[in-house]
Amino acid sequence: MSYHFNEIEAKWQKYWAENQTFKAENNSDKPKYYVLDMFPYPSGAGLHVGHPLGYIASDIYARYKRHKGFNVLHPQGYDSFGLPAEQYAIQTGQHPADTTRVNIEGGVDKAGNEIEGYRKQLDRIGFSFDWSREVRTSNPEYYKWTQWIFIQLFESWYCKNHQCAFPISELEKLFSEEGNSGVNPACDDDVESFTAKEWNSFSSEKKQDVLLKYRLTYLAETEVNWCPALGTVLANDEIVNGLSERGSHPVIRKKMTQWSMRISAYAERLLQGLETIDCTDSLKESQRNWIGKSVGASVTFKVKDSAEVIEVFTTRPDTIYGVSFMTLAPEHDLVSKITTDDQKGDVEAYIQATAKRSERDRMADVKTISGAFTGAYAEHPFSKEPIPIWIGDYVLAGYGTGAVMSVPCGDQRDYDFAKHFNIEIPNIFEGVDISEEAFAAKDNVKIANSDFLNGMNYKKATKRAIYELEQLDQGEGKTNYRLRDAVFSRQRYWGEPFPVYYVKGKPQMIEQQHLPIVLPEIEKYLPTEEGEPPLGRADVWAWSTESNSVVSNDKVNNTTVFPLELNTMPGWAGSSWYFFRYMEEVANRDGAFATQNALNYWENVDLYIGGSEHATGHLLYSRFWVKFMKDRGFINVDEPFKKLINQGMILGTSAFVYKEEGTNKFLSKGLIEGKQVQPIHSDVSFVNASDELDIEAFKNWREEFKEAEFILEDGVYKVGREVEKMSKSKYNVVNPDAICKQYGADSLRLYEMFLGPLEQAKPWNTAGITGVHGFLKKLWKLYVNDNGLNVTDAEPTKDNLKTLHKTIKKVVEDIENFSFNTSVSTFMIAVNELTAQKCTSKEILEPLLAVISPYAPHIAEELWNRLGNETSIATADFPEFEEKHLVESSKNYPISFNGKMRFTLELPLDMSKEEIEKAVMAHEKTIAQLEGRTPKKVIVVPGKIVNIVG
RNA sequence: GCUGAAGUGGUGGAAUUGGUAGACACGUUGGACUUAAAAUCCAAUGUCCCUUGGGACGUACGGGUUCAAGUCCCGUCUUCAGUACCA
Known part of the structure; x- marks a missing residue:
């Protein structure tokens, strides 16, 4: 009886679904374990073999944890709001809800396209998802709670003293009792001071306006990239060279009233919280970059002959005597107020010119130095010298205060600007040459030409400068974060509506019972x-x-x-809290986003696997919402994810045929040398494992190839290969359905893991799958022969036990280190050895199935069943590793001469160092190697190696 | 530029705290079985030299530490990813 994987897989997938084998319990004596995948966006294109990689890894871990006695929550759902569905709706006139449903559940869309659907594709791979807890972010029952969280954010403010969010009603109470002088909130920059008396005299509208500046989500004028032709705001990455990516329409920078999230309030906690997450340094680093903490000082410069002041942020208050000009962002509010009449023409022309450039352009074009002099002067806080005030687009309106104190001797950008406009460059560093470039290093230098800072190092001078500024009331130590408040409005249809209506232009929340x-x-x-x-x-x-x-x-x-x-809300709204929704069973989801019981039981995600493209945005936003929800007492955890893994991308192996230029001849790979050829992508399905092209299939592929002539080498046409991103346009997409049909889901699962380390990018080549498929056949033959089951009660041999326990040990280590690729090799070795040993012992073969089951669950389940088990293997105990079976009495010692291994020698392990040395030195091969020389030294490491030097 | 990861056979990749480099596969070559093919099985397969025994060289490159380095240290190069005028 041979291995009929299609039958077996369909049978067990049906069994698991019918018996709800993977349903998680919210009441269980077992310890809990929560394994989560980043949920997919259900696109119409369906899955390719790259998508399930992370799901397979997390599934192996989830199944392993079940074997180990955990109550495992391993859910799946859909991030089903988003732009592609809307674009498709615009093109085809179909409702995004319809196309989204078809993309998930399968069927024929209105355009007549037959779509398999994500769910069926996923089911075919044999995942142990608890589908009873599925969520879809576009489902009103779900986004009701997204809207609810939005309302909670609106109804909250952030106290910097307590580093915690509180209800806005408490802030109102504080205002009515003591005004706003005593509070230390995270709020807009432009808040006015008021007393309790003043607050109480404010009109209701005025109070609403004031409170809006303190809320954790607020309406504010934000500068956005507006595309008039498309009628929408575009993100930075949707703009190329100042034109929209779609349709190449002009994009302008425009101020618009938008909802924002005051994530900046949480900057420090988001930074500190990273310490508690188990993930790669690179992921932590990109979070840190995004948060962008910098420590320095805020300094106020008075504007000469004016009541205005310029506030700047600097990380180098120690260089304050090196300031030779100030630079404002062209958009800075003060520009129009301080520009002199003489300079108005220049300044306005400059502002016009920069407004046309997108922020991205400005960033990309770093080399061009541009700016304009305002004609105004600031006053140095200490020397009282006049400092010319310039505007320049190298200063960004959105970072810090939108103004800098320019120290050309210590900052390369200031230096370049000063050189370009012939501004003086005073040197305040002792013994440093600044004739060629600025000196930006902080260490090993003393400050000079700086009055009271002379002779001090960076650290000391910084401290002193801040102290002196404080004395003048013109500055203080300050920490700045790059993290900006997140714009939360989108001019889109397919997203969550805001639970907001407007009374006299003021936003009002709809009460939660009406959601x-x-x-x-x-x-x-x-x-x-x-x-x-x-x-x-x-x-x-x-x-x-x-x-x-x-x-x-x-x-x-x-x-x-x-x-x-x-x-409507942006894509990240629904994905910032979905992991809590899974915790609750569907029957109990009506009254809350999840009950306290469920939240207390599951706490947070133990293992989270997903793509690195979400390493910044999604992770930051969901961590922010979780911290907020913790502050307000809705949940009890401070971080959503305990451990995080980013799986690497699976790349496609494209195939190329080579058309000789000016002819209709296609030359085989080996014949193109020296010829003018045009490489053309061939569909990878026409190419076999030996890179040989199925010429007939290729000819029939497209009309233009019908008459093509093929020049062969050794009777075959060889294609060229190149690793590229997997994409339809490169004809290198491999569909997992086709793999499952031809080789089975177990083969697919094993092969995806076998390709290489989970976190690494690696090329897919279908040819290699015969290796793991062959392994499954061998595994099958170990249990079943032509006469049926071939498993006996025979007493296992020593070798049998050694193979089994060696395998258990290695696989446990591998799974716990997420090194799934090496487990697959381990299985192959085990099956090769047991086959060679002609093992039929149930005592060996039964536990082996539990070890293999997380990786290849269908075949394991089938053989487990054939061995007479009536319950699923899914919760069978993982066999215990026993050291005693691996204890050896001898070791095959490698004998090295000057570090080079020459031969091996089998010696008992209980031999002493001296005995080993004696045995080795007496060996004929040793004598031959030494050729009469006397060794200088003999290194013996018992149980490991012998090295003879000399 | 900065940050992070990584460079090992024809290919994907193995290799515990430094201790037999190339496990396990793919591919290739040869063989068995077959009318033939597929499937299966067996053998060989880092490169070079050599008649066998064997030898030389080999983990991006150049140094170093060590009895011993893919692994540790210093320097250089390359690739990939993220980020970018952040004051």
Whole structure:
């Protein structure tokens, strides 16, 4: 009886589904373990072999933990809001909800495309997901709680003293009792001071305006990349050379009122929290970069002949005597106020010119130095000397205060700017040559020409400068973060609607019992002619405070019926908290995002696996929301993920045929030398393991190749190979369904792991799968022969036990180190050895199945069943490793001469050092090697090696 | 530029605290079985020299430490990823 993987796999997948084998329990005596994958965005293109890599790894770990006696939560769902569905909707007029459902569940979309669906594709690979807990972010039952969290953020403020978020009502109480002088909140820069008395006299509208500046989510004017032709805001990466990536339309920088998230309040905690996460240094480093902490000072410069002051942030207050000019960002508010009449022309022309350039362009074009003099002067805080004030686009409006004190001798950008505009470059470093470039190092230098700072080093001078600035009330020590508040509005249709309506232009939250606010129906998924977001097209999109429901727009009277927010939330809203939703069983999901019971039991994710493209954004945002929810007492954990692994990308191995230029001849790879050829991608499915092209298949592929002539070498056409990103346009996409059909899911799972270390990028080459497939056949033959089951009660031999326990030991180590590729080799070795030993002993073969089961669950389940087990192997005990079976009495010593291994010698392990040396020195091969020489030294490491020197 | 990761046969990749480099596969070559093919099985396979025994060289490159280095240290180069005028 041979190995019929298709039958076996279908059988057990059905069994697992029917018996809910992988359903997690919220009440269990077992210890809990939560294994999570980053949930997929269900695109119409379906899965390719790169997608399941991380899922297979996490599945192996989840299954292993079940064998080890854990109650495992291993859920899956869909990040189903997003841009591609909306773009597709615009093109085809289909509702994104429909295309999204088809992409998940399969079927035929309105355009007539037959779509397999993510779910079926995933099921075919045999994952141990608990599908009963599935979530979809676009489902109103789910986004109800995304909206709820948004409301909680709106209803909260952040106290810097306590480093914690509190209800906004507490802040109102503080304001009414003592004004805002005593509070230390994270808030907008432009808040005014007021007393309790003043606060209490404010109108309701005024109070709302003031509070908005303190809320953790707030409306604010933000500078965005606006594309008038597309009618939407674009992210930086959607703009190429100042034009939109889609359609090449002009993009301008525009201020727009947008919802923002005050993530900056959490900057320090997000940084500190990294210490508690188990992940790679590179991931931590990219989080740190993003947060961008820098320690320095804020310094205030007075503007001469003006009441204005310029505040700057600097990391080098010790170089304050090196300031020879100030630079403001062209967008800085002060520019228009301080520019002299003489300079107005220059300054305005410059501002116009820079406004046309996107932020990205400015960043990309670092070499061009540009700027303009405002005609105004600032006053040096200590020397009181006048300092010319310039504007320049190398200063970014969005970072720090949008202004810098320029120290050309100590900063290369300031230096280049000064050289370009012939501004003086005073040297404040003792014995340093600055004729060629700035001196930016902090160490091993003393400050000079700096009055009271002379002779001090960086550390001392910094401290002193801050102290002196404080005395003048013109500065203080300050820590700055690069992390900016996150814009939370999108001018899109396919996202969560805000639970917000506007009364006299002031945002009001809809009470939580009326949630969800369901996305309205619209005719076209495009912005309105007036440039409003797509929701501006909805006819029924107003809020009635009487019926507490969404009503027709024509009822808007601004007394009881008000307009609703037209923006939707960004993609990261739904993915910032989904891991908590899985914790709750569907039956109990109505009353809360998850019950306290479920949250207390599962706590947070023990293992999180996903792509590195989410290493910054998603991770930062979800960590932010979790910290906020912890502050407000909704959950009990400070970090969402305990351990995080980024799987590497699987690359495609493209195949090329070579068309000789000007002919219709295709030359085999070996014949192209010296010829003018044009490489053309061939579909990888036409190429076999030996890189030989199926010429007929290629000819039939496309009309233009029908008449092609093929010049062969050794009777075959050889293609060229190149590793590239897996993509449809390169014809190197491999579909896991096809692999499952031809070799089986177990082969796919093993092969994906066998390719190499999980975290590394590695090329896919279908040819190699015959190796692991052959292994599964050998495994099968170890249990089943032509007459049926071939497993006996025979007493295992010493060798049998040694093979089994060696395998258990290695596989446990591998799984716990996430080194899945080496486990597969270990299985191969085990099966090769047991086959050679002609092992039929059930005592060996039964536990072996439990070891292999996490990797190849279908075949393991089938053989387990054939051995007479009536329950699933999924929760069978993982066999215990016993050291005694590996104890050896002798060792095959490598005998080296001057570090080079010459031969091996089998010696008992209980031999002493001296005895080993004696035995080795007496050996004929040793004598031959030495050729009469006397060794200077003999190194004997018992149990390891012998090295003879001399 | 900065940060991080990595450079090992024709290919993917193994190699505990420094201790037999190339496990396990793919591919290739030869053989068995077969009318033939597929499948399966057996053998060889880092490079070079050599008649066998064997020898020389080999983990990106150049140094160093050590009885012993893919592994540790210093320097250089290359590739990939992330990030970028952050004051």
